[in-house]
Amino acid sequence: MRAIAYSATGDSSVLQLVDRDVREPGAGEVRVRVVVSGVNPTDWKARAGGRPGAATPFAEVVPNQDGSGIVDAVGEGVDGYAVGDRVWMFLAAHERPTGTAQEVTVLPASRVVHLPDAASFELGASLGVPALTAHRALTVHENGPDRLAPGALEGRTVLVAGGAGAVGHAAIQLARWAGARVITTISSPEKATLATAAGAHHVVNYRTDAAARAIRDLAPDGIDQVVEVSPARNAELNARVIANHGSISVYATDGGAEMRLDVRHHFARNVRYQFLLLYTVGDAPLAAAAEDVTRAVGDGALPVGEDAGLPLTRFALERTADAHDAVEQGAVGKVLIDVAPDASAPVVGS
Numbered sequence: 001m002r003a004i005a006y007s008a009t010g011d012s013s014v015l016q017l018v019d020r021d022v023r024e025p026g027a028g029e030v031r032v033r034v035v036v037s038g039v040n041p042t043d044w045k046a047r048a049g050g051r052p053g054a055a056t057p058f059a060e061v062v063p064n065q066d067g068s069g070i071v072d073a074v075g076e077g078v079d080g081y082a083v084g085d086r087v088w089m090f091l092a093a094h095e096r097p098t099g100t101a102q103e104v105t106v107l108p109a110s111r112v113v114h115l116p117d118a119a120s121f122e123l124g125a126s127l128g129v130p131a132l133t134a135h136r137a138l139t140v141h142e143n144g145p146d147r148l149a150p151g152a153l154e155g156r157t158v159l160v161a162g163g164a165g166a167v168g169h170a171a172i173q174l175a176r177w178a179g180a181r182v183i184t185t186i187s188s189p190e191k192a193t194l195a196t197a198a199g200a201h202h203v204v205n206y207r208t209d210a211a212a213r214a215i216r217d218l219a220p221d222g223i224d225q226v227v228e229v230s231p232a233r234n235a236e237l238n239a240r241v242i243a244n245h246g247s248i249s250v251y252a253t254d255g256g257a258e259m260r261l262d263v264r265h266h267f268a269r270n271v272r273y274q275f276l277l278l279y280t281v282g283d284a285p286l287a288a289a290a291e292d293v294t295r296a297v298g299d300g301a302l303p304v305g306e307d308a309g310l311p312l313t314r315f316a317l318e319r320t321a322d323a324h325d326a327v328e329q330g331a332v333g334k335v336l337i338d339v340a341p342d343a344s345a346p347v348v349g350s
Contacts, residue, residue, distance in 0.1 A: 001019070001021075003019075003020045003098075004016070004102065005061060007059065008056060009056060010052040012321035012328075013321065024075075025073050025075035025078075025106050026075050026106075027076040027077050028075055028078060029075040029106050030078060030106070031072055031073035031074070031075075032071055032087060032089060032104070032107070032112065033069050033070045035340050036067060036068050036122055036124065036125035036338060037101050037125060038065075038067055039327050040327070043064050043099075043327070044324040044325075046093075057097075061097055061098075061099075062097065062101055062105075063101050064092070064099040064101040065091050065093050065100070065129055066100060067088070067089045067099075067105070067128075068087065068089065068115060068122075069087060070085065071112075080114075081112065081114075085114060086117070087115050088112075088128065089111055090132060090290065091278070092105060100125075101320050102317075103317075114294065116297050122314075123303070123304050125336055127297070127302070129166075129278060130167045130334075132293065133167050134173075136249070136251075136276050136278065137274075138171060138174055138175055138178070139289075141156075141225055143245065147288055147292055148178045148292045148296070149178065151179045154180075155179075156224040156225060157181045157224050157243075158175040158225045159226045161184070161185050162184075162229040162230065163184030163194070164191035164194045166333070167229065168195070168229065169198045169310045172195065172198040173199055174293075174301070175227075176199040176200075181201055182201050185203075186204070187207050189205070190332075194306075194311070194333075196309070197306075197307060197309035198309030198310065202218050206237070211237055212241055215237075216240070219241065221243055222243025223241045224246050224247070226246070226247070226248040227251070228250045228252075229251065231259045232253070232256035235261060239271075242269060242271055245269070246271055247271070248273050249274045306333070310334050311333030311334070312333060312334050313333060313336070315338070316338055317338070320337055323335050323336075
C-alpha cells in the first residue's frame, strides 16, 4: 500500500511517498481503508519538531491524526464494528507511529467512530481534532453541561474567538445545535461571511469594530462561555465582556504564549479559565465528545464546505507535503487529502 512517512523532523520535504505492507489488526484494533485524511496544525508541528533533523518518536512516522474510511478488518475482542462500516477516526497518530496519511491504517477501536450514512467522507475527515476540541471547550463551565445535545446550552451566550477557523467553525455549529446564542469575532468581511454561514447569530470584526462595546451591546449581561484561540491577545477583551461565573476555554496560544490578567477583576466575577489539550484530556471525555459529535452529525448540524462556512482545500496523497504547507501557511477552512477518491477501489497490497 502507499503511505506518506518521515524518519526525521524537519520541513515538509521530509515527507516521502513509500510502499508498505498492510498488517493485520491485533486485539482491540480495527483496520480501516482510508478514504480521506484530515490535516491539522498539530500534524505539521509534530513533523517539524523542535529542530530540523531531530529524532522521531518512532523509527518511521506516518502523519495525520484525523480521517475517514471503511472498516476492512476487525481484531480480536472488538465489538460493534464490522467489515464495510463507514467510520471517522481521531488521534490516529497520537503516541503511535501511524496516522491516516496512508491507504490503510490500523488503530485502537476506541479511536474509531461510526460515520452516519448521510455524512460524507470529507465531513468525517473534518471532525476529529477540531470537533472534539470544540466539544470540550463548550463543556467545562462550572454549571455544566458536560455533554452536548439539543437544548443543553439553552439560555447561554457563547463567544467564539476566530469563528472562521476549523475549531471555531465546529464550536459555532455545536453551540448552536445545543441551543446557545452565538457571537463570534473575526478579522475580515470574508471571514464574517464564513462565520455567518457556520451559524453564528452575530459577528464582530475585532480589527474595525469597538469589539468590547459591540459585544456588550449584543450581550448586556455578559458572555457565559468563551471559546478562545488567542488568550494573550484577547485577555483584555474577555475580561470586559465575561459574565459573572463565566468560563473562558483556551485551546491554543495564537498571538503569544503568555498573558496578563487583572486578578481582582476576575475574582469579582468568579471567572473560570479552563485550559485544554485534547491529547492529554483523557479517554472518558474523548469518548463522550465523539458520541455527542456523531449525534450532531446525524442531526445534520456539522456540515462542511464553503456554503457551510468551512472551505475545503484538497490534495492527492502524493501531495501531502503541499497539504502540510497549506495548513502551516494559514489556509482558511479545512485541508484534506484524498487518499482513495474512489471509495470502492481496492487497495494494492491489501
